[in-house]
Amino acid sequence: MSELQQLSQSNIFRDLPSGLLDALLEKGERRTLIDGDFLFRTEQDYTGEIYIVLDGExxxxxTNGQSYGVGAGDFVGLSSFLDHAPYSSTASSHGRVELLVLPEPLFHKVKKRFPELSTAVNRSIADRIRRWNPGRRGTTGVLIQPVRSFMTVPFAACTGETSLESALNIMRSRKIGSLGVTDDDGRLLGIATPGMIAEAIGLRGADVGQALHECVIDQAFTIGPEDQLWEAEQMQQDYGVKHLVVVDDGLPVGMVSQTDIVRALCMQAQRNILIGRASEAVDLDGLKSLFSRLDECASGALEYNRWATNALRILSETHLAIMRRCVELTIEALLREGLNKPPVRFALLIMGSGGRKEMMLEPDQD
Structure with a gap:
């Protein structure tokens, strides 16, 4: 089997553009290890390289005594590559091993041309998470569905020549929190958000007429449309980002945000628990009955969520749904008593844990 076939059939590089694999194989250096050779040792300084196993293991x-094998088509040295820290483990060859060596500058050069390289890294990270967290609560329900089922489409984008003002207006008019930036061929260059634009103007003195590529574009983290939703959630947690660009066959096709994931989880909860029933309650006794079953909501939220913060948010959304219906029923009761409708549009402001969406089973809302 050729090196190209070996990579393309691996779990890490599957379905990625052949041009990406060709570039890696063309630019990378080959290194051969014989049985027992050390690639790096614990506490050794980062070498400035990342490795892909082409053949062997x-x-x-x-350091805790645990060990595992990395076979063909996967990365070695990924953790130190990401944080530049000394190696936290020892890597040695089991039999003869053929490696593809990618110096960090070369890796970033290839990734700039093929953003899908980030997808391969993310898959490798996900595999390690699954390997070293066998006791973690299993991922079920909506989180095992493919990202394509929940991504926002069409992909909202503009070119790098777009001005800061125009980009902000696009996001405002479409009511979106991020905007992809692409080149003339539609390939992803990065991402822009209102916060980035505000920082460029307010802190760095950028002019609203300047082009995005001059001062705003940030790295975009990507994921594949067939990757599972829990992987998107994990990436957002690992990288501290709110948006992931969904890339298919080298081109951006959608966006998945933290809001999309929470909305999907809320839809799951709505189908199974109480949120949907709150809007159907016909009187306050009905709401009281729903409130008494919040422990069911909490159990369901924990069952379908890997992160306690998301489970807490779903519980809070249930509280808010009950509160919202309580206000509606109160207004209906006042109308039945002969009072007029509210003369103006209004909003109910909730402070404290309710405003932060951190309500548990017995919140102390006034």
Whole structure:
């Protein structure tokens, strides 16, 4: 089997553009290890390289005594590559091993041309998470569905020549929190958000007429349309980002945000628990009955969520749905008593844990 076939059939590089794999194989250096050779050792300084196994197996020995093998088509040295810290484990060859060596500048050069390289890194990270968290609560329900089912489409984008003012107006008119930036061929260059634009203007003195590529574009983290929703959630947690660009066959096709994931989880909860029933309550006794079953909501939220913060948000959304219906029923009761409708549009402001969406089973809302 050729090196190209070996990579393209691996779990990490599957379905990625052949041009990406060709570029890696063309630019990367080959290195051969014989049985027992060390690639790096624990506490050794980062070498400035990342490695891809082309053939054979690398054994990773952790300081706690645990070990695992890395086979063809996967990265070695990923953790230190990401944070530039000394190696936290020892890597040695099991038999003869053929490696593809990518110096960090080369890796970033290839990734700039093929953003899908980030997808391969993310898949490798996800595999490690699954390997070293066997006792973690299993991922079920909506989180095992493909990203394509929940991404926002069409992909909202503009070119790097778009002005800051125009980009902001696009986001405002479409009511979106991020905007993809692409080149003339539609390939992804990065991402822009209102916060980035505000920082460029307010802190760095950028002019509203300046082009995005001059002062705003930030790295976009990507994910594939067939990757599962929990992987998107994990990436957002790992990288501290709110938006992921969904890339298919080298081109951006959609966006998945933290809001999309929370909305999907809320839809799951709505189908199974109480949120949907609150809007159907016909009187305050009905709402009281729903309130008494909040423990069911909490159990369901924990069952379908890997992160306690998301489970807490779903519980809070249930509280808010009950409160919202309570206000509606109160207004209906006042109208039945002969009072007029509210003379103006109004909003109910909730402070404290309710405003932060951190309400638990017995919130102390006034």
């Amino acid at each position: 690398i054994v990773i020995q952790r």
